[in-house]
Amino acid sequence: MKILYVASEAAPFVKTGGLADVAGSLPKALKEKKQDIRVIMPLYWSISDELKSTMKKETEFSMDLGWRNQYVGVFSTIYNGVTHYFVDNEYYFKRDRIYGEYDDGERFIYFSKAVAIFLKKINFKADIVHSNDWHSGLVPLYIKDFAKGDPFYQDMKTVFTIHNLKYQGIFDSFILQDIGGLSDEYIVEDGLKYYDKINLMKAGIAYSDALTTVSKTYAEEIKYEYFGEGLEGIIRKNQHKLTGIVNGIDYDLYNPTRDNYISANYDFQTIENKSKNKRELQNLYDLPKKDVPVLAMVSRLVAMKGLDLVVHILDELLQEDIQFVVLGTGEKKYEDIFNYFQWKYSDKLRSRIYFNGKESHLIYAGADIFVMPSMAEPCGISQLISLRYGTLPVVRETGGLKDTVIPYNKYTGEGTGFSFENFNAHELLNTIKTALQLYEDKGVWHRIIEQAMKSKNDWGKSSQEYMKIYKRLKI
């Protein structure tokens, strides 16, 4: 099948969140299934020169954008066997940031329209155009709109995936016509109208032929107000075409037996080596080299990730004989709190307020317990990496966390981690304490590690589920 996979970010080119991990690994898995899948994303300024130097120019054309006429250059490179296209326009993408610019609406309308036109320019008659999150939410609409007058687009089917409803792309209504060149007929309740504005996430939900999100539980949760973020109505209306497919991770990229970023490679047979990584982590972060349980968080420091729960119990938790490392950036109030606690508990807590991919690997390998008490979590990638590295996750039972971490059951011995149900700080604390007690019982602890490391969270099964949807649409 011919598939164009559209995303605003993809690893290793540009990454601000989990979408980049998915866009960097699912296409590779589908390519291995012998599909002609190609990826398209903007040519951001921040892509490294090393990666840019591998790109060659594919085509260029000019495109109407409302009353303007804009240049579209497209570059390409092959990465992991997958052709990646990059839409080039310095006016839109030579910026300091990926998102958060004053004209994001215009930037991503430009990108979405360019993608739709590009298909025809290179005569790539895709069976499926698969776009993701609000940045490419207009792609299904453009394809439907173009199909009205152009047979080239008539058999193309669109899939849209919601990665996180928290970010929706809400803009002034006039830009749909003024910039996007699309008629007002789409600004209706069943379309992309959102109060007196337009909502690009809603466009993806309304106009795609199939809709997916990144776990089964999240697919249920978003039909209701607490998780629906104001879109529960349109989601319920479109639930007949909605499927939850849990994300996988790239098992080549996250592989404790071969990872170059860690001090000692290991698998379950050589699990003693894991402690060498713990020493190295303690060394790097200047923590006492003691055999105490090391807890870790690698996360954006925002409310959605459950930071309020962590902050609430931090004093109490740090009374225990543990160490705790935090890596990530986010809201200033959380950064400040972690810095304060690092001062107060200087031999126990390390807050590393930045992001560093290499260091994150050492944390996944060196820590014992991974803390992820999210308020909402469409899928979550970090708990999957933790499982693979035998670092037992403590999670709240929501979205993908609920679907991927099996809570330890002391009667049957089953489980790959620990979980709690309510968004309550002491439920989190008690769950961590249960884990800390079991840490002392090496027999049980190793058994859970073994189960965690053996749980399968690669793309094998989930890429198959995407294929099923693609095939169903083609008939």
Ligand code: GLC
């Ligand atoms: C978003 C979600 C996260 C998910 C990721 C990839 O970042 O917040 O839960 O894992 O997208 O789908």
